[in-house]
Amino acid sequence: MAVKGRGISRLGLLALIPLALAVVAAVHGHRADPIPAWILVLPWSPTLGVDLTLHIDGLALLFILLICGIGSLVFVYAAAYMAGVPDRARLFVLLLLFMLSMLGAVSTDNVIALFVFWELTSLTSFLLVGFKHEDEASRRSAQQALFVTGGGGLVLLAGLILLAEIGGAYSIRALIAGHPVWIDDPRVPVALALIFVGAFSKSAQFPFHFWLPNAMSAPTPVSAYLHSATMVKLGVYLLARLHPAFGELPMWQLTLTAVGGFTAALAMVLTLRERDLKRILAWSTVAALGTLVMLIGVPGDGAPVAAVAFLLAHALYKAPLFFVAGNIDHATGTRRIDDLAGLAPVMPWTAAAALLAGLSMAGMPLSFGFVAKDMMAIAKEGDGGFAWVGYASLFVSAVSVAVAAVAAIRVFWHRGGRRPVGVHDGGWGLIVPPLLIALLGVAFGLAPHLVDPLIRSAAHAMLPTAEIRGLVFDPTDRAVLGALALALAAGGTIYAFWDRLHAQFDRLPWLDQVSTAAIYRALVAAIPKAAAITPRLQSGSLLGYTVWLLLAVVAALAAALAAATVAWPARELPSLAVAGASALLIVAALAACLVRDSFVLLLAAGLVGFGSALLFLFLGAPDLAFTQFAVEVAFVVVIAAILLRVRRLDLVPAGAQRAWPRIAIALALAALATLLLLAAVGGPLDPALAQYFGAQAVPQAHGRNVVNVILVDFRAVDTLGEIAVVAVAFVAALPLLRLAYERARARRAPAAGEEGR
Amino acid sequence: MTPRAVILEVLLRALYPLMLVVSVWILLRGHNAPGGGFIGGMIAVAATAMLAVGSGAAQAQRRMPLGPLRLAAAGVLLSLASGLPAWAVGSAYMTHLWASVPLGFTDLKVSTVMLFDLGVYAAVWGALGGLCAQVVSLDESRRGDEDAGSAAERDA
Numbered sequence: 080m081a082v083k084g085r086g087i088s089r090l091g092l093l094a095l096i097p098l099a100l101a102v103v104a105a106v107h108g109h110r111a112d113p114i115p116a117w118i119l120v121l122p123w124s125p126t127l128g129v130d131l132t133l134h135i136d137g138l139a140l141l142f143i144l145l146i147c148g149i150g151s152l153v154f155v156y157a158a159a160y161m162a163g164v165p166d167r168a169r170l171f172v173l174l175l176l177f178m179l180s181m182l183g184a185v186s187t188d189n190v191i192a193l194f195v196f197w198e199l200t201s202l203t204s205f206l207l208v209g210f211k212h213e214d215e216a217s218r219r220s221a222q223q224a225l226f227v228t229g230g231g232g233l234v235l236l237a238g239l240i241l242l243a244e245i246g247g248a249y250s251i252r253a254l255i256a257g258h259p260v261w262i263d264d265p266r267v268p269v270a271l272a273l274i275f276v277g278a279f280s281k282s283a284q285f286p287f288h289f290w291l292p293n294a295m296s297a298p299t300p301v302s303a304y305l306h307s308a309t310m311v312k313l314g315v316y317l318l319a320r321l322h323p324a325f326g327e328l329p330m331w332q333l334t335l336t337a338v339g340g341f342t343a344a345l346a347m348v349l350t351l352r353e354r355d356l357k358r359i360l361a362w363s364t365v366a367a368l369g370t371l372v373m374l375i376g377v378p379g380d381g382a383p384v385a386a387v388a389f390l391l392a393h394a395l396y397k398a399p400l401f402f403v404a405g406n407i408d409h410a411t412g413t414r415r416i417d418d419l420a421g422l423a424p425v426m427p428w429t430a431a432a433a434l435l436a437g438l439s440m441a442g443m444p445l446s447f448g449f450v451a452k453d454m455m456a457i458a459k460e461g462d463g464g465f466a467w468v469g470y471a472s473l474f475v476s477a478v479s480v481a482v483a484a485v486a487a488i489r490v491f492w493h494r495g496g497r498r499p500v501g502v503h504d505g506g507w508g509l510i511v512p513p514l515l516i517a518l519l520g521v522a523f524g525l526a527p528h529l530v531d532p533l534i535r536s537a538a539h540a541m542l543p544t545a546e547i548r549g550l551v552f553d554p555t556d557r558a559v560l561g562a563l564a565l566a567l568a569a570g571g572t573i574y575a576f577w578d579r580l581h582a583q584f585d586r587l588p589w590l591d592q593v594s595t596a597a598i599y600r601a602l603v604a605a606i607p608k609a610a611a612i613t614p615r616l617q618s619g620s621l622l623g624y625t626v627w628l629l630l631a632v633v634a635a636l637a638a639a640l641a642a643a644t645v646a647w648p649a650r651e652l653p654s655l656a657v658a659g660a661s662a663l664l665i666v667a668a669l670a671a672c673l674v675r676d677s678f679v680l681l682l683a684a685g686l687v688g689f690g691s692a693l694l695f696l697f698l699g700a701p702d703l704a705f706t707q708f709a710v711e712v713a714f715v716v717v718i719a720a721i722l723l724r725v726r727r728l729d730l731v732p733a734g735a736q737r738a739w740p741r742i743a744i745a746l747a748l749a750a751l752a753t754l755l756l757l758a759a760v761g762g763p764l765d766p767a768l769a770q771y772f773g774a775q776a777v778p779q780a781h782g783r784n785v786v787n788v789i790l791v792d793f794r795a796v797d798t799l800g801e802i803a804v805v806a807v808a809f810v811a812a813l814p815l816l817r818l819a820y821e822r823a824r825a826r827r828a829p830a831a832g833e834e835g836r
Numbered sequence: 837m838t839p840r841a842v843i844l845e846v847l848l849r850a851l852y853p854l855m856l857v858v859s860v861w862i863l864l865r866g867h868n869a870p871g872g873g874f875i876g877g878m879i880a881v882a883a884t885a886m887l888a889v890g891s892g893a894a895q896a897q898r899r900m901p902l903g904p905l906r907l908a909a910a911g912v913l914l915s916l917a918s919g920l921p922a923w924a925v926g927s928a929y930m931t932h933l934w935a936s937v938p939l940g941f942t943d944l945k946v947s948t949v950m951l952f953d954l955g956v957y958a959a960v961w962g963a964l965g966g967l968c969a970q971v972v973s974l975d976e977s978r979r980g981d982e983d984a985g986s987a988a989e990r991d992a
Contacts, residue, residue, distance in 0.1 A: 701870035705862070709878030713968055716885040720971045781934050781947070782867040790872060791952050795930045798952075799915050802959035806908040809963035813905070816970040823974070 090171045091158025091508065094151040097178060101147035108140055114536040123192075134188035134252060137536020141387065142185040142309075142316055144533070145394050149308045150178050152512035156402055157300035159508025160409060170210055170298065177203035181309050185316055188251050190239040193317075197235065197281070200310050201228040207305060208297040220293040223599065227280050227290040235277020235317075241270040251320060258324035268330055274321070275334060282314030282368045285342040289599065292353075292361040299405030302357065307364050307397040312390065315371045319386065322375055322541045335376025340471040343369030347478035351577075352584045356404045356414040356486065360397065363440075363482045366475050367393045373471070374458065380545040381458035383538035385451070388550065391530065392451035395520035396439040400486050402513035403433040407490065409509065410502045416490060423491040425502045428510040430491040435517035437487025439524065441480045441570065442563060446524040449563075450550060452476070456559050473566060480570025485577065622741075629744050636751040643758040656697040664690035677722055685715040702786040844890040852899070855883035863957050864950075873953035877960030884965035885972070893973035897966065904966025911958030918951035 108114050114137050121131040135143065154174065161167040180203055184196035202225070209221030246254040246261045261267070278284075283291035294306050305311070318335065325331040346365035353359045367389070374386035406429045407422065408414050423430040439448035459469045504510060523530050527550045535549040573580065616627065653661070667686035674680050692707035772785050772793065782788040790798050859879035866872030888896035900907055919930035934947040 702872065702875065705870060705875040706878060709875060709882055712882040713878065713885055713964060716882075716889065717968055717971045720974060780932070780949070781945070782949075784866060784868055784870065784872070786870075787866045787872040787953075790874070791867075791949050791956070792932055795915075795919065795932070795952060798956060799912075799919075799930075802915060802956050802963075803912050805963045806912050806959050809908055809967055810905070812967060813970065816967075816974065820970070820973050 088158040088162050088167060090168060091155050093171055093175065094154035094158075096175070097147040097150035097154065100182075101144060101151060104140055104143045104147060107135075108144070108533055108536075113137070113539060114140060114532060118188075130189060131192055132188040132250065133186045135186050136540045137533065137538075138316070138319055138387075138540035139186050141391065141533055141537040142312070143182060145312075145391070146178060146181045146185070146309050149394060149398050149516065150174075150304065152516060153300050153304040153398075155508055156303070156405075156512040157298070159506050160300055160405060161298065162508075170207070170301070173203055173206050173210075174301070174304065177207065177305065177310070181313070184313060190243050190249050190251060190254075193251070194232065194236045194239055197277075197313065198229060198232045200313060201225060201232055201281075204228065204294075204305050204310055207301045208294045210298055210301065211296070214296070217296040220290075220296045224290050224294045226603075227287050227599075231277045231280025231287065234273050234280075238270050238273025238275075238277060241266060241273065245270060255321075255323045262324070262328070267328075271325065271328075271330060274317070275338075278314035278317045279338065279372075280314070281317075282311050282372065283342075283365050284314070284338050284369060284372055285345060286598075288342055288346060288365050291365050292349075292358045295355075295357045295361050299357070299401060299408065302361070303398045303401035303405070306361065307401055308394040311364065311368055312371070312394075315368060315375070315386075315390065318372060318375045319383075319537075319541050322383070323543050326378070326542065332376045332378055336373050337376075339369045339371070339373030339376060341369070342366070343373065343475045344471050345369075347475055348584070350478060350482060351573075351580050354415050354417060354581070356407065356416055356419070356490065357401070359416070359482055359485060360400055360404060363479060364393075364397055366479070367397065370455075370472060370475060374455065375541070377458055379458060380542065380547070381454065383541040384534060384547060384549065385454035385458040386541070387534050387537040388447075388454045389451040391523075391534070392439060392447045392520065395447060395516055395523070396436040399432050399436040399513035399517040399520075400440070402509075402516075403429055403436070403486065406505055406509050406513070409505055416485060419490040420493045421491070422502065426491070426504045428504050428514060430487075432510070432513035432517045433487040433491060435521055436513070437483040439517070439520040440483035440486075442476065442566065444524075444563075445521065447520045447527070447530075448524070450524055450527050452563065453559050454550065456562055473562070473569075476562075476566035477569035478573060480566055481573035481577065484570065484574040489574075489577075626741070626744065629748055633744065633747050633751060636748075636755060640751065640754050640758060643754075644761065645754055645757045646761040648757065648760050654697065657694065660690055660693035660697060663693065678719070681715060681718050681722060685711055688714065702784070841890055844886070848887055848890045852883050852887050855886075856880055859883065859957075859961075863953060866953060867949065873956030874960055877957040878964070880957070880961040881965045881968060884961070885968040888969040888972040893969040896969045896972075900962065900965055902962070904962045904969065906962070908959050908962030908966065911955045911960070911962055913955070914958060915952050915955030918948045918955060921948055 107117065116134060116136040118135075119133040121133070123131045154171070157167075157170060157174065161170060164170075177200060180196050180199035184193060184200060187193050187196060205221050205225035208224050209218050211217045212221075242254065243249045245264045245266055246257055248254050248257065280287040291306060291311060295302055297306070322331075343366040346362045346369060350359055350362040350366070353362060371386055371390055371393075374382050374389065377385075404414060406426065407419060410426060410429075411419065411422075413419065435446075439446035442448045442452040455472065459472070531550045535547050538547045538549075618624075664687060667683050667690055671680055671683035671687065674683060688707060688711035692704045692711065695701075695707060696704035772789055775793075776782055776785045776788045780788040780792040782792070859876040861876075862871040862879060863873055863876030864871075866876070884896050884900060887899065897904055902910060918932075921933055922929055922931040925933065932947055932949045932952070934945060934949075936945055
């Protein structure tokens with residue numbers, strides 16, 4: 080799909096939306112130090128306790144800046160990258176929707192709203208990963224991403240609800256403020272485990288790590304935005320957000336450091352098996368997410384600062400590297416690192432961006448990656464019990480250096496291999512975004528004080544009790560420089576032996592066998608087997624559906640009546656009119672039971688309706704009677720028209736076969752309905768509502784017909800909903816009926832033409 | 837082309853307008869006596885259904901103001917809008933407003949409730965009347981099939 084040319088779509092102007100938001104966020108961030116929290120309450124459904132309180136503190140602001148800042152450049156890049164793709168407008172709509180969902184997720188204070196936005200990001204991600212929907216692999220990846228992150232979201236909902244019930248609040252702020260009270264509740268570990276599943280699935284932690292590299296079938300702007308800079312960090316965000324409440328729990332610390340550390344190490348091993356530049360970057364993203372999760376789990380005052388700094392650093396180097404991969408793909412048509420070499424002379428701007436981003440990724444001095452690494456080293460110093468975290472992250476750092484070298488050096492400066500012919504840099508829309516972000520990564524490294532207030536405020540949100548020191552470090556610290564030298568040496572070695580290591584790992588197919596991706600495939604394959612139940616319930620026969628429906632009603636009625644007391648009502652003589660209407664009802668019902676012809680059956684059923692309408696009329700419900708009459712007329716006309724047509728198609732069932740089960744169901748239903756009626760009549764009737772409406776109809780609603788007053792005034796919004804349903808049902812039925820009509824006409828037309836009418 | 841009930845068709849020339857007048861009367865009296873938008877609408881639906889059987893579905897749909905789909909949509913919108921004036925006077929949505937217009941011999945009461953009920957009437961008539969007419973049109977196409985049926989069987 081490599082579209083050559085310097086065109087840039089006008090859709091790129093959409094970048095102005097996130098840009099404006101980013102500017103607002105940045106201005107807010109500069110208003111004071113520390114950054115004040117901004118709280119906005121929007122009532123949504125007050126009776127359910129769900130509101131849309133926005134709570135924008137340092138942590139939220141950091142994410143908002145990432146979402147909008149990188150987002151605006153993603154829009155510019157996408158406008159150039161997708162130029163000439165016919166349905167690119169869809170991509171922009173989805174990107175905007177995704178951006179809004181992300182903004183909602185990081186700024187809401189309500190756990191239910193958080194869940195809703197969380198799942199919205201999963202849905203938009205599904206649509207974006209599957210953007211090339213003609214491609215089978217793309218669809219499969221999209222489905223996988225949705226199953227893992229969407230399913231994880233549902234588990235998260237259970238965890239959040241349980242947490243809110245334990246803590247007695249649906250507001251995150253209130254939960255955190257009250258955590259000393261509920262933290263010892265025995266249900267907390269269950270809630271925590273459920274929340275872990277949600278966060279780990281979103282942030283591609285083991286054992287849910289496999290979906291992220293597969294999601295690379297998305298267009299590159301999407302990969303850069305969703306799958307490196309923003310969405311996958313939502314799980315990290317949630318953990319950071321809840322850190323003030325759970326940070327002291329051993330379960331929190333052990334799970335996060337173990338899962339995060341293991342994921343990071345595993346992802347780095349899997350990186351070595353890849354040849355596709357984008358998948359290499361994806362695995363290193365998984366490793367970075369693992370590192371972040373691990374850092375959140377590390378106790379101590381330094382860890383939050385390190386986590387926040389690394390989060391920012393990672394976004395600032397990984398997004399440009401994805402852009403670089405996209406540019407290479409765009410220009411050469413391949414992303415296989417074997418086919419790429421010596422691109423620097425022909426793609427100088429892309430090479431420069433890759434080099435700058437690579438510096439930060441490797442943690443070289445004078446880049447923000449170096450600052451982040453320093454903070455991580457300080458964080459790990461503090462605690463002896465988590466020394467192994469240091470070893471895991473050393474390995475991760477070493478492979479990171481190698482990956483940075485592959486992306487920034489090998490494909491651009493490595494000699495040998497085939498020189499690509501006719502390759503050149505893309506237009507400014509493809510060059511400016513990666514260069515700009517990568518330059519920021521270096522600028523913040525040279526002048527860390529620019530982002531220091533933001534980092535401190537975000538870390539403060541994670542650890543409100545401690546004095547946050549911010550980005551205080553000594554660039555000449557020997558321990559830090561020593562660790563850097565070690566990582567560089569190890570990384571250099573891995574880079575030098577990259578091809579040989581790759582060959583070694585390729586010979587280990589058991590890695591595929593034991594992967595959770597294989598388990599996922601087995602689970603998906605089991606779905607069609609489970610679906611075998613469906614055709615048994617959904618036989619396609621209307622009779623079958625009715626039987627199931629009525630059985631369910633019988634069961635529900637029986638359960639409801641089990642506790643009710645049924646007494647025979649006092650005998651009183653009915654009036655002549657009531658007796659007559661009842662007689663009509665009985666005769667019509669008996670006739671309906673005895674006739675065979677479905678048309679006569681319909682008329683008998685209609686008569687039952689008229690009989691009950693008469694009863695309503697004589698028992699003091701004229702409105703109901705009127706309605707019943709009118710509905711009955713329409714019902715008979717509609718069903719008659721349908722029956723005439725159905726008979727023509729010979730779809731009326733033969734009938735006589737095995738009538739007894741149906742008779743039994745009918746009798747059971749009749750008996751239960753009778754009991755229900757007796758129970759209802761026998762019990763005391765609460766007159767409060769009737770009295771209220773009777774007394775208030777004239778003074779409040781100026782009407783003497785209480786029924787109508789309730790419909791149009793007291794409960795007018797209900798009525799509005801009902802007529803909307805009626806209208807929507809008509810709109811839904813119309814195409815089906817027209818289709819049937821057209822088919823019948825089409826069948827008739829040729830024959831009618833022959834006969835000349 | 838299609839065989840029609842001639843007696844019904846002739847009768848409907850008088851009956852259809854009469855039923856509509858009755859339906860509107862039921863709609864208007866609804867606030868103080870049995871009636872209202874839904875019942876009035878259902879009587880109009882019955883009129884449309886009868887017209888569809890007697891004079892054809894197309895004719896029945898033509899004689900609904902705006903046509904069924906737009907009538908239903910206009911009804912829902914009218915009901916939706918009838919709650920808006922309440923905002924202008926600072927009340928909650930759907931707080932109905934009343935006014936009296938002196939006509940000399942009596943006071944005419946007008947209110948947003950009337951608009952709401954008119955919307956219900958239109959929505960019910962449009963949606964269910966349109967549905968009835970469409971279903972009856974299925975039956976019309978069947979009548980054509982009767983001639984075509986034998987031809988189709990020969991082809992098969």
